[in-house]
Amino acid sequence: PPESVRALRGQAASLTGNPFLAEGCLQHIADALILIEDGRIAAVGDFSESAHRIPAGTEIVAYENALILPGLIDTHVHYPQLQMIASYGEQLLAWLEKYTFPAELQFADRAHAERVAKLFFREILGAGTTTAMVYCTVHPGSVEAFFAESERFNTRMIAGKVLMDRNAPAALLDTAQRGYDESKALIARWHGHGRQHYAVTPRFAPSCTQAQLEAAGTLLKEHENLFLQTHLCENTDEIAWVRELFPERNSYLDVYAQAGLVGPRSVLGHAIHVSEEDFCTCHATGAAIAHCPTSNGFLGSGLFQLFDALDPRRPVRVGLGTDVGAGTTLSLLKTLGDAYKVAALRGTKLDGTKALWLATLGGAEALRLDDRIGRIAPGYDADLCVLDLAASPLLGFRTGTCTSIEELLFVLQTLGDHRTVRATWVAGEPVYDNRRAGDPLRY
Ligand code: GUN
Ligand code: ZN
Numbered sequence: 001p002p003e004s005v006r007a008l009r010g011q012a013a014s015l016t017g018n019p020f021l022a023e024g025c026l027q028h029i030a031d032a033l034i035l036i037e038d039g040r041i042a043a044v045g046d047f048s049e050s051a052h053r054i055p056a057g058t059e060i061v062a063y064e065n066a067l068i069l070p071g072l073i074d075t076h077v078h079y080p081q082l083q084m085i086a087s088y089g090e091q092l093l094a095w096l097e098k099y100t101f102p103a104e105l106q107f108a109d110r111a112h113a114e115r116v117a118k119l120f121f122r123e124i125l126g127a128g129t130t131t132a133m134v135y136c137t138v139h140p141g142s143v144e145a146f147f148a149e150s151e152r153f154n155t156r157m158i159a160g161k162v163l164m165d166r167n168a169p170a171a172l173l174d175t176a177q178r179g180y181d182e183s184k185a186l187i188a189r190w191h192g193h194g195r196q197h198y199a200v201t202p203r204f205a206p207s208c209t210q211a212q213l214e215a216a217g218t219l220l221k222e223h224e225n226l227f228l229q230t231h232l233c234e235n236t237d238e239i240a241w242v243r244e245l246f247p248e249r250n251s252y253l254d255v256y257a258q259a260g261l262v263g264p265r266s267v268l269g270h271a272i273h274v275s276e277e278d279f280c281t282c283h284a285t286g287a288a289i290a291h292c293p294t295s296n297g298f299l300g301s302g303l304f305q306l307f308d309a310l311d312p313r314r315p316v317r318v319g320l321g322t323d324v325g326a327g328t329t330l331s332l333l334k335t336l337g338d339a340y341k342v343a344a345l346r347g348t349k350l351d352g353t354k355a356l357w358l359a360t361l362g363g364a365e366a367l368r369l370d371d372r373i374g375r376i377a378p379g380y381d382a383d384l385c386v387l388d389l390a391a392s393p394l395l396g397f398r399t400g401t402c403t404s405i406e407e408l409l410f411v412l413q414t415l416g417d418h419r420t421v422r423a424t425w426v427a428g429e430p431v432y433d434n435r436r437a438g439d440p441l442r443y
Contacts, residue, residue, distance in 0.1 A: 071130025
C-alpha cells in the first residue's frame, strides 16, 4: 500500500455544526474506520461497512476502549509564558509587570526561544492540541523559533510577533514603524508557508499607541487572510485604563474597530466585561472571542458570558483558549472542566456536546479554518486526538458506567487532562503515542 495511506479503527465522535444553534450536530460512530490519504481524511464510516476500502496490506491502527476526536484547538495561548505559569498573587496589570514582562525579556535570546518552543510543542501535542493561535514576544526571533518548530511537526499554527510600543520595559518595546517592518518580514516568510499562518498581534490597547494600532490595521489591509489577535475587556482596572488612554472612543472594542482591527479573522481574548453592543459588533463583523476560563479564574478576572455570546439571535464565534501563562494548563480537556464551572456560576449548563464543539469545530470556526480542521470528515486535515477511556483506574471505572456518548463526553470534559491523551495525529502522522517505548513524542 502507498506509504501515505493510514487506517485507524476505534470509537469516534465529531461535530457537524454548532450545537448552541441547532440540534443533532453530534456524530458518533461506535466502531469507526478512519481512512487517511496524503494527510487528509479520505473516508469515515462504520468499520464493518467500510473495511473493504482499506488497501491490501495497510496496517490497521486500532484503539481499544478509546475515543477518537478531531485534534483540539487552542484559540489563545502565549508560548513564552510557560516559564512563569503558576505565578502567585496578582491580577492582570500587576501580574504583567511582575512576572510576564521579565519572562518575555529573555526571548531576546534565540536559543532560549528555541528551548521554550520545543517544550511548548511537546506539551500541547501530549495534551491532544493540534492547532493553536499563539502569541510570541516582541522579538522576531521568538516567531522564527516557534514556526520552525511547528514546521517540524507539520502542525497547523497561527502565530505572530507581539506589537507593543508603550507601557512596558524599554527592552520589550518596538515602535509603530519597527513593529510594522518586522511583522511584514515575518509575514513574507511564514504566512501561508505550509500549514503556518500569521496573526498581527498588538498585545492590547494599553501597550499600543494609536499609531501602532493603525500600523496593524495597515498590515491587515495589505495581505490576504491575515489573522489579528489581541486582548479585550479582561479586567476592570485594565478597562478603566483604556478609557483614560482613549477618551475619545466609545468603548474598548471601539479602540480596535476604529483602527480597522475588528473583522472576520480577528480573535479577541477574554471579552469578559463587554456590552450587548460589543457582542452585536462581533456578530456583525464576524470577529471571534477566545474563552479562557482557567486564566479568568486564576487572575480573578471574571466569568465569561458564554451563553450570551452564543445567543442564537446574534451568535458570536467563540473558541476555547488556555491562555497560558495566566491560564493554569495547556490541556483543553481540563480547560473545559473549568468552562463548565464558569457556566454553572452563571446559572447555565455546558454539556458534553457543546464542550466538544468549543474545543474542536467551534475553535475552527473562530479561526475561519472550519473547512480544513475541527471535524472528522472526508477532505479534512487528518489532525486527531485519541483519548484513553481507562487512562486512570477512576476514569476507567467511571467511563465504564456511561450509557451514552453524551454522558461519556461529559465525564471526559470533567475528569480529562493530558494523561487522558492516548495518541495525537498531525496531518495523518502519529506524532504522539503514550505507549511508545522511550519518548512518546516523535521527532
Ligand atoms: N493582556 C495583555 N497582555 C496579556 C497577557 O500576556 N496575558 C493576559 N492574560 N492578558 C493580557
Ligand atoms: Zn492572553
